[in-house]
Amino acid sequence: MTPREAVRPVLDAFRIDPSPRGQGRTRHNLGVLAAAAADDLDVARLAEAHLDALTILGELDGTPAPAGSCWGVWAAESSTDRVRAKPVAGGWRLTGRKPFCSGAAGPCTHALATAHADDGRRLFALDLGAEGVAVRPQEWRALGMRGSAAATVDLDDVPAEPVGGPEAYLERPGFWHGAVAVAAAWFGGAVGVAAPLRRAGVDGRLDAHGRAHLGAVDADLAAARAVLREAAGALDGPAAESVPAARRRALRVRAVVESAVESALQRTGRALGPLPMVRDAGHAQRVADLEVYVRQSHAERDLATLGELVDAEGELL
Missing domain, CATH: 2.40.110.10 (Butyryl-CoA Dehydrogenase, subunit A, domain 2)
Known part of the structure; x- marks a missing residue:
């Protein structure tokens, strides 16, 4: 299957409409990206860029994309x-x-x-x-x-x-909303990388140390899923968002998701050893893909920027 044949069903699954906000559009699209990434990060990367492009064309009054x-x-x-x-x-x-x-x-x-x-x-x-x-x-x-x-x-x-x-491309909240979509693809990639560990746990093939790794990965993925859903809810809400607020939200989401990615990569390997990497070509490719894709993060530089944006008082439940 060619890249064009592989990505087309994912592009068709997006909910693209003239309205930039509301009606569950963001959560739907992030879910499509995450599901695609759990299976194939290359397809998810191509789909994420297409979604970003169509969103940008809508926000900046560009000529609509031709059909197909x-x-x-x-x-x-x-x-x-x-x-x-x-x-x-x-x-x-x-x-x-x-x-x-x-x-x-x-x-x-x-x-x-x-x-x-x-x-x-x-x-x-x-x-x-x-x-x-x-x-x-x-x-x-x-x-x-x-x-x-x-x-x-x-x-x-x-x-x-x-x-x-x-400078219109960078000076808009939508730039940072697109950064959240990238994190959704990272999240799906982490779910895919952790799949062999989850299967080993369900099949009863893990010792106590392996179960501890599985529990930690499950908790980290749950945290990532929660911040992505919270961000999607905010972006689907009726209120417009300022650039500083969108930037802070995106940096928070990406930091939490990146941590879950690192957890999935490291703990799956530590719990299962080299066998999945040498016997399962699909898993080995997912690991290689995710390690490259997540480096779109600027790592500690992004954390330092987030630190500059932190308010004096933290939020409570």
Whole structure:
């Protein structure tokens, strides 16, 4: 099955509507992502980007996505890789290199990409069938997330449509709402990685130490599930959210979910030993995928940022 064939049912399962909030939409979509990630993190990564792209197009009044299209969101940059945006008669043109473009070598037909213009960093919609788009998949050498069809993309005077104004991509609550969706995929990945440990417990194949590992993983996953459900409830509520509040919420959720991911990875291995990693190719791939995917977190840097946002008084039940 090709990446395009694998991801299409997940994209079709999302509840996409013109309204950005309410009616259980967020919880539904996070659940779709988590379920997909428990089975295949590559598919979940592609689906999460598509959901993010369609949400961004709605929030920033972009042109609606064509029916049947699959979108990526390419915002990564490096010290040597940067895309420049130049206004021309009738539109804009992009030139430069984009690293870590998930879906570029597979299912994506379109993408939202950041680029630097004279008035600041902007977001642009790209048709990947346009002349001047060159996909270079050979630069992705990791074993983890190989099925996400990630690649480096070179753009040579490619026509692009602006989505929102300068810095609009980052300066909105929806940026942080998208960060919660990433955490939902991490959570599903942790559930998938911990599945052999859970099966061993149900089958009575764990000693006391193994049961302790299983209990700790179960508690950590329950905490992650709880914060994701709380966040979904807040995002589905009627009240709009400020950027600082959305940022703090996302950083909290991601910290709790990342902790559950580390627990699932480490404790499953410690309880079961090397056997699942060497005898179960699916499990070994899930571990490799999750270890790469969760590194979208900025680890202690995110915790330090969260520490700066902490209020003087903590919340009570």
